[in-house]
Structure formats: structure tokens, C-alpha cells
Amino acid sequence: MLTPRFSLSQTEEFLTVTIYAPFTHIDQTEIFMEECDFRFFSKPYYLRLHLPGQITESEAASGSWEADSSSFVVKCPKLNVGENFAGLDMLTQLLTPKGETEVRTKVEVIGGENEEDSDEDEAEVDWYYEQKLPDDELGPNVDCDSFGYGFGFKHTGVYKSLLAEYSEMVDLVEPDNLTQVEREEARQEKELRDFNSDHYLCDMFDSVAEVEECLSYQSPLLACVSGPLTTTGPLSVDHQHPCLSFTTSEQDQLLSIPPKQLLVTPSLLPSVHLGLADLLYGHSYTARVLGLDCVETGWCCAKLSSSLSCLARFTSPRQLVVTGIRRALCYPLYRHWDIAIATWRDVVLLLKLGKVAILKSLLSIMPALNSTPGHYIFNQLYVSDYTAWVQTVPEAHMVSLAGAIDRVLDRVTKEEVGFDLPELEEAARLTIQEEDEEGVDKLVDGIGKVTVTEGNDSDDSDTESDDSSSDDSDDSIEE
Numbered sequence: 001m002l003t004p005r006f007s008l009s010q011t012e013e014f015l016t017v018t019i020y021a022p023f024t025h026i027d028q029t030e031i032f033m034e035e036c037d038f039r040f041f042s043k044p045y046y047l048r049l050h051l052p053g054q055i056t057e058s059e060a061a062s063g064s065w066e067a068d069s070s071s072f073v074v075k076c077p078k079l080n081v082g083e084n085f086a087g088l089d090m091l092t093q094l095l096t097p098k099g100e101t102e103v104r105t106k107v108e109v110i111g112g113e114n115e116e117d118s119d120e121d122e123a124e125v126d127w128y129y130e131q132k133l134p135d136d137e138l139g140p141n142v143d144c145d146s147f148g149y150g151f152g153f154k155h156t157g158v159y160k161s162l163l164a165e166y167s168e169m170v171d172l173v174e175p176d177n178l179t180q181v182e183r184e185e186a187r188q189e190k191e192l193r194d195f196n197s198d199h200y201l202c203d204m205f206d207s208v209a210e211v212e213e214c215l216s217y218q219s220p221l222l223a224c225v226s227g228p229l230t231t232t233g234p235l236s237v238d239h240q241h242p243c244l245s246f247t248t249s250e251q252d253q254l255l256s257i258p259p260k261q262l263l264v265t266p267s268l269l270p271s272v273h274l275g276l277a278d279l280l281y282g283h284s285y286t287a288r289v290l291g292l293d294c295v296e297t298g299w300c301c302a303k304l305s306s307s308l309s310c311l312a313r314f315t316s317p318r319q320l321v322v323t324g325i326r327r328a329l330c331y332p333l334y335r336h337w338d339i340a341i342a343t344w345r346d347v348v349l350l351l352k353l354g355k356v357a358i359l360k361s362l363l364s365i366m367p368a369l370n371s372t373p374g375h376y377i378f379n380q381l382y383v384s385d386y387t388a389w390v391q392t393v394p395e396a397h398m399v400s401l402a403g404a405i406d407r408v409l410d411r412v413t414k415e416e417v418g419f420d421l422p423e424l425e426e427a428a429r430l431t432i433q434e435e436d437e438e439g440v441d442k443l444v445d446g447i448g449k450v451t452v453t454e455g456n457d458s459d460d461s462d463t464e465s466d467d468s469s470s471d472d473s474d475d476s477i478e479e
Helices: 116-120 180-194 197-205 208-213 219-226 248-256 269-290 297-304 317-326 337-353 355-370 376-390 395-408 421-448 458-478
Strands: 005-010 013-022 029-042 043-055 062-066 071-077
Touching: 005 043, 005 248, 005 395, 013 029, 013 043, 043 269, 116 197, 180 317, 197 208, 197 421, 208 337, 208 376, 248 355, 269 297, 269 317, 269 355, 269 376, 269 395, 297 317, 297 355, 317 337, 337 355, 337 395, 355 376, 355 395
Parallel strands: none
Antiparallel strands: 005 013, 013 071, 029 043, 062 071
């Protein structure tokens, strides 16, 4: 059976389900609606939705076939008139049965219909709890299987078995044999080796016009903001704006994601949220500097996201922000401090825009990674599960994460990032100043060596010569 493409809308009284089914048999269609359960069957299509509110099958219910769009339009009466059904654009979540447990994910599923679990989901995440590994896990004989990666850090041994194919995609040598602490140290050492001071200073002092063009970029998703754009306060977002609607291809992508719950244990919740922001950082830099249609999009997203390229696990927003800035100054086309900070501001705005904007960003990453040789593994390990998980996360968590990152951005310094940036910039300024002064001195010396010599004006000489010739002629005539 095929899962058809669908969309939902609502009024005070009705929930409207629009189902695109071009190859259906209209006379063989069955529709069922009761409480939170909606089912549609019309060979070869089958759709079952688990709704966030209750509907009822009454005389007010109706269905029609729109030949122009090859779609069924079903109007389902709400049991409680005026009730708002939240999350109608979270298509994958609507396909997921409530309380389902996916054993294969190795991630504990918390939730279902228990109100206490729902309250826990709404609780604010403690972003500033520094998680430290136990001392016995830092010794030489470490069980590396206890340090996973991917969404929820549940995958192990992937790169060990596929090292020949993925060795160039990951910046670590034999990452499955490294603890999280060793991965962090190896990442920092490699960034220190890869940092190119000439490239950094060239972008700072020579590529001024190009950098200004990148800094002037504004995401198309911000068209839904009616008030001032600010990262420090709430945004006035029009959630009905067309820019926050999923395109046909995006709907197909959402439907292709296996419906499953991927809630994580509270101890891992901060790191999983921070990993999401890390993915959005790679996407936001690419959108700002390269454009999402660039062939380097997949590579750039993966390179700037240390979750993908270095198997990073973040324990605080400060670690997340500093790591993103370091990679933005080491690897991409333009390595400029202001671009790195502006990209983090883009991430803050994305998180404040809500889950639809986040999902659209993740959905744009997936085809870019698939079109980059070997990078499809990142979709399997991270992006696909993140896309399903985001649909279940309370909006309050996204806003809280945005605020935590924004507070770090207000205080982060170049000294904290490393690479001796203040010293490099000061040395470059002094060198430029000396070169300018030497240029002025040479110009002055050159002007001083210029001498002006006296000479007869050519016009005067010609006149005197003509007068002399005229006098000689007069004398000869008198004789």
C-alpha cells in the first residue's frame, strides 16, 4: 500500500484533510473517523492519522473529490468546537501511533498518553549543566562502545566497518576507538593545524566587498516576521505565511521518513538539542555564503558541523558556539569572524521561528548530503532521525535553546576561540601601517628628487629668430 501525500487545515468546527490520490478508485474508497483516529483507504492508498484532538463522525462530516487536483477533501467535525489542533504540519508525527516503542533505535521512548510525561516534555532544559565523564571512563582501557554517535548517541562501530569509504569524510582517525574526550582533543589539534592565518587575514583585509555581501544576506524564512528582527526578544511570527508552508517535495520527504518516536532520556536531552543547533549552523553558513544550490553545500554542512565530521557531543552552549566559530575560521570559503557570528545569529532566529522553519532547514540538508559522495551516511546517522524527533519537541525547548546560544554570543571573545586571533590581527595592522608609511616616505623622497631647470620658451625663441631674419632683410634692401 502507498502512503498518499496529504495536508491538514482547520476551522473552529472542522478539521479538513486533503489527500492527493491520483491513481485511486473513487467508488472503492473508505473513510473512518473516531476520536483521535482518522483512516483513509482507496486502493492502492492507505492513510492512518493519529490526531492531536478528537473528531467525530456525524451528519456534518463530508467528503468530495476534486478532479483538478486529483485529491479527496474530507471535512471532519471536531468533537469540541473551537478546540485548536496543534502540530498539523508535523506530518511524520501524525503518522506515528501514540505510545509506540521502537526497540531497534536503542533509545528509550518516554511519553504516550501519560500527563506526567507530557509535563516533563514541557520542562525547561538545563543548558548549563556541565556533563563530565566518570574518571573510570578516562583511563587507557576504555570501552569505546559506551561512547556512541549519531542521533541520541546510539550508533557504534559504523566507521570501524566502513573505514575505507568514510575515512575522508570524518576528521578523526579510527573514531570508533576514541573516547569522547579523545575525540575532542583530536578535533582541536586538527583545527589548530588546519587554521591558515594568511587566509584569515586575507578575508579580513582584502575580501571586504565579498564579506559585506555575505553579511547582508537575509533568510527567505524571515519574511514571516512582521516586527523587528531581534535575537534577544520574542519574534512576531505569522505562522500562516507561505514561506512556512511545506512544498510538495518537502511533504514527500516527510512522508518518506519512517514514523517512530525518538524521545531521549533526560540526561542526554541537552546534548541532543545542542547537536540540532550544530546541524543548523552548517546549514545556515552554507545558505548565507554559498547558497543552497551550490555543489559544495553537502560538504560544507558536514565540515562545519562537528557532530558530523568529528562525532562531537556537546555539553554546554558555550562549547557548541566556540566549536562552530573555530570550524568556520578553518575550512569554508570565507573565514571571517563577523560571518561566523552572523551565522550563529541565523541559527537563533531559526530556532525562534519554530519547528516548521527548523524542519525546512533539515529537509534541505538531506538531498545535499545525498548528492555528495559518501555523505548519505550522515542522513542515516543524524538528519533523518532529527527530522522525525523535532516534530515531537515542544516549541518551548527551541526558544530556550535559542536564548542559551544568544547569551553565549553576547560574551564570546576571540581569545576564547583560540588561534591567537588578536595578536594576528594586531600584527597585520602594524604591518599595513608600516607599509603605508613607507609608501608615503618613498613618495616624498621621489618628489624631493625632482628638479626644475630654466630654459627658453620655444615660442619666444621662434619669435626672436623671425625678428632677426626680418632685420637682415631690411638691411640688404637699403644697400
